[in-house]
Amino acid sequence: TREVHLVSRPKGWPEPTDFALVETELPPPGDGEALVRNLFMSVDPYMRGRMNDVKSYVPPFGLNEVMTGGAIGEVVESGSPDLKPGDVVLHQLGWREHAVAPAKEFRKVTPVDGVPASAFLGVLGMPGLTAYAGLLDIAGMKEGDAVFVSGAAGAVGSLVGQIARLRGASRVIGSAGSDEKVAYLTDRLGFDAAFNYKSGPVHKLLAEAAPDGIDVYFDNVGGDHLEAAIGAFNDYGRAAICGAISMYNATEPQPAPRNLALVIGKRLTLRGFIVTDHYSVFGDFVREVGGWLAEGKVHFEETVFEGVDHAVDAFLAMLRGQNTGKMLVKL
Numbered sequence: 001t002r003e004v005h006l007v008s009r010p011k012g013w014p015e016p017t018d019f020a021l022v023e024t025e026l027p028p029p030g031d032g033e034a035l036v037r038n039l040f041m042s043v044d045p046y047m048r049g050r051m052n053d054v055k056s057y058v059p060p061f062g063l064n065e066v067m068t069g070g071a072i073g074e075v076v077e078s079g080s081p082d083l084k085p086g087d088v089v090l091h092q093l094g095w096r097e098h099a100v101a102p103a104k105e106f107r108k109v110t111p112v113d114g115v116p117a118s119a120f121l122g123v124l125g126m127p128g129l130t131a132y133a134g135l136l137d138i139a140g141m142k143e144g145d146a147v148f149v150s151g152a153a154g155a156v157g158s159l160v161g162q163i164a165r166l167r168g169a170s171r172v173i174g175s176a177g178s179d180e181k182v183a184y185l186t187d188r189l190g191f192d193a194a195f196n197y198k199s200g201p202v203h204k205l206l207a208e209a210a211p212d213g214i215d216v217y218f219d220n221v222g223g224d225h226l227e228a229a230i231g232a233f234n235d236y237g238r239a240a241i242c243g244a245i246s247m248y249n250a251t252e253p254q255p256a257p258r259n260l261a262l263v264i265g266k267r268l269t270l271r272g273f274i275v276t277d278h279y280s281v282f283g284d285f286v287r288e289v290g291g292w293l294a295e296g297k298v299h300f301e302e303t304v305f306e307g308v309d310h311a312v313d314a315f316l317a318m319l320r321g322q323n324t325g326k327m328l329v330k331l
C-alpha cells in the first residue's frame, strides 16, 4: 500500500520534492482494530501550516512520517465488534491508501440520500461546519445583513454564500480568482454580486459590488481582502476571521490592514475561530444544510484528482486556486 510522507519543510510555496510517495506493508488488524480502504482523502489549506515546525492549534507533521488528514473509507477487515466490512467511515488517516487503527479512530457515517460519501469531507463535513458556525455563530449573521465572503468559490466560501442567501441576507457578495468562478457564483450559487480579485484593487471592486456597504464579512483570505472589508463595513459590522490563505506561503510577516483604526469608529467586531470548537452544533448543521441539499436549495461542487500519487498535485493545485468547491483525491 502507498502513503505520502513529508520529507522536508517547505519555505514559501511547497515543492513536489518536499514530499515522497512511500510503499509500505500493511499489518493485519489486531484485536479491536480495523483495516480501512480509503475511498477519498481531503487536501485542505490548514495542512500548509502543519508543514511548518511551529506551535499552533494543531501539531506539525513529522518529517519522514505519513501525513494525516480527513478521509472517507470502507472497512475491509475488522477485529472490533463496532465495525464490520462494508461500513463507511470518516477518519483522520488520510494521505494513504489503507489505514489500520483502533476502531475508535473511525466514525461510521450514515449516508444521506442523493449525496455521495465524499460530501462528508466537504459540504457535510469539516468545511461545511466551518461555514455554518463561522457565519451564524461567530459573525452572528442575521436576516437583512449584507454579507461579503472571500474565497467564495471554495469549499467553505461557496457554502457561506448559500447559507447567507437562504437565511435572508439582503445582499450576498463574493470574490474569487477567475472569471469562470465569478460566473459560477452569480449564475449557479445565487450570489447577488461577485468579482475577480485579480482584475483590480479589491477595495474598489468591493465598493462597486456593495454600494450600500457590508454588515458581515467572512474572511478566508486576509491581506488586502480584509483591509477592503474594513473599509466597506457599515457601523457595527462583524467579521468571522476564518482563514488567511493569501499569507500561508509568505516567508515574511505580512502587513496588517492599514485601516485597522476604522474598527473603533465603526464599532466593528473581528473574531477568529477554529471549527473544532464548534462540533456541538454539528447536529443542527447537518439537519439544516442536509435539508437544503435534499431540497436542491444548496449546490456543491467537487474537484477530484485521482490516485494517491496525485495527492500532492491536488494539494498544490488547491493552493493555486485550481479547485471549484472542495478539492479531493479519489483513491
Ligand code: NDP
Residues within 6 Å of the ligand: 044, 045, 046, 126, 127, 130, 151, 152, 153, 154, 155, 156, 157, 175, 176, 177, 178, 181, 220, 221, 241, 242, 243, 244, 245, 246, 247, 273, 274, 275, 276, 318, 319, 320, 321, 322, 323, 324, 325, 326, 327
Ligand atoms: P478552498 O476550497 O477555498 O481552496 C482554497 C482557495 O483559496 C483556492 O481555491 C483559491 O481560490 C484561494 N486562494 C489561494 N490563494 C489565494 C490568494 N492569494 N488570495 C485569495 N484567494 C486565494 O479551501 P477551504 O474552503 O478548505 O478553506 C478556505 C479558507 O478557510 C482557508 O483560508 C482555510 O484555511 C480556512 N479554514 C479555516 C478553518 C477554521 O477552523 N478556522 C477550517 C477550514 C478552513 P481562488 O481561485 O479564488 O484564488
